[in-house]
Amino acid sequence: MTRRTPHTLYLFAVPALALYGGFFLLPAVQGLRYATTDWDGYSATFREVGAANLTDVVSNDDLFRHALTNNLKFLLVVVLGQTALALLLAVLLAARSRGSTLLRALFFLPTVLSSVSVAFIWKFVYDPNFGLANALLDAVGLDRFRSAYLGDEATAILWVAVAQIWFHAGQMMVVYIAGLHQIPEELYDAAKTDGAGRWQQFRHVTWPMVAPATALVVAYTTIQSFKAFDLILGLAGNPPRSSLDVLATRIYATFANSQLGYAAAESIVFMAAIALVTWLQNRAARLAHG
C-alpha cells in the first residue's frame, strides 16, 4: 500500500527556504554581478568593468598572491600538525579511565573559546618583550632562541598556525577517539600473537583502521584552516597587518577600503580556490585509500 505524500509537507520547508533563498542564495548570485563593476559600495553610480577585476585578482595583484601564499603555508602546517597531534592525543587517551576523561575534557576546552579570546592569549604568548614564549626560553637557558614571532614577517603566519592548532586539535582528537573505538580488540590480540610491538601494532592495525577518521579530520581541517579569519584578524589587529594576510582577511581589507566590486571578485576566486582545494584533497584521499 502506498499513500500519497500530503502536499502540506512541502509547506514545512517554506519559511526556511524564503529566508535562506532571500538572504543567502540571492545575495550569492548578486555577488557575481558586483564583481564585474568598480562599485565602492555607497556611490549611486559605478562603471561596468567586465572581467577586469577577475583578471587583476588572478594575474597582477601582489597582495592577493601574498595572501594566497600565506593561506597555503598556514594550511600545510595546520593540516599536518593538527592531524598528527590529534591522532597522538587520541591514541594516548582512547582507553577509558578517570584521568583520560579529565584530560580529554581539558584538551577540548580551547574549542569553546572565541577566536578573539584565543588571539589575545597567543598575542601575549608571542609578545617579544613580555611574552610567555620568550620568558620560557629564558627560564630554561635557551634564550638564544628568543624570537620576534608575529613581528617576523617571514615566519609570522607559521606562529598563527601554532595558535590555530592549540585552538582546534582537541576537537579533532575527539573525532579520532570515536574512530579508535570502532577498531575490534581482536585485531590487536592477533597482532600481539604475531609478536608485533607497539609501533608495529600502530603501523599495521591502528593507522589503516582509522583511515576514515583521518580522511574526515584532514577534510575538515583543510576547509577550516583555509577559511580562517577571526583568529588571524585578532592577532593581526584591525585593520589587519599585511604580513599575516590570508585570503579571508584580504577580502575584508579590500572591502573595508571601499573597493566593493574588487572585493566581490576576490571572493569569487576565494570560493574557486576552496572548491579546488576540496577537490584535490578528495582525490588524494581516494588515491591514498584505494
Place this chain on the structure above:
Amino acid sequence: MARRLVLAVYALLIIVPLVVIVGGSFKTTQDLFAAPFGLPTRPTLDNYVTVLSRQNLLRVLGNSVLVVAVSVPVTLLLGSLVAFAVARLPRWPSRILYAVFAVGLAVPAQAVMIPQYVQFDRLGLRDSLLGLMLVNVVVTLPVAVFILAGFLKTLPAELYEAAELDGAGPWAAYRRIAVPVSYPSLAATAIFLVVMHWNDLLYPLLFIDDPDKRTLPLALLDFQGEYLTEYPLLFTGVVVASLPMIVAYAFLQRHFVAGITAGAVKG
C-alpha cells in the same frame, strides 16, 4: 612513561596560558610583566571595573545573550521543519530540497558577505541586532538541516506511518513524533549554534557600527585598538567573554563535545 610525559606537557600547554590570563585579569600591568606566572601580589578588581564601565560591557553581554537567545531557537525550528520534510518527502523532491541547503554548506561566508552587506544596508537591517539575528539564522540553517535531517532519515518510516494511520497529519507527526525523538540531535545542534553565534566575529564586524549594539567578540576586538598592550585589560575581556561558555561546558561537557563535533564534521 613517555605517554605520561606527552600528556603532561600538552596539559600544561593548555593550562598555563589560561591560568596566566585569569591571574592577569587581577593584576596591574607592571605586576603582570614582572611575574606573569606568579599570583597577583596585590589583587585588584580595577580591570573589571574599567572594562565593565568604560566599555559598557554589561550592555555588550546583554546583546550577545539576546542575539543567541533569538537566533538559536529560530534556526532550530526552521531547520527541523526542513529536516522533517527532507525525511518524509518522496525521493526526488527530498533530494532537491536537501541539495539546495547543501549549497550553503559549500559556499563560505566570505563569498556572500559583501552582497549581504549591501542587501541588509538597503533594507535598513544593517547596524541592528535584528539584522544580526537574521543573518545568523540564514548562515547556520544549512548545518542545522544537515545534522537534523541526517538523524531523521535514519528513523524507520513505520514510526510516522503508525501515527498517520491514526489520522494524524504531517504537523501532528512532526510535533508528536519527530520533535520528541530528535531531542538528542536538537540538543547537539543547539549547542553547536550557541557556541558558533556567541563567538562569531565576522558578521558583527561587518554589520554593527553602533558601539551600543556590539556583541562580545566585536567589543573584545575593539579593546585591542583601545588598550593595545594593556594585557590585564585584554585578559579581563577574555575572562568576561569566555566564562559563560566555560561554565556551561563544565556542566554539559558531553553535549558540548557531541554538538561541536557534529557541527564541525558536517559544517
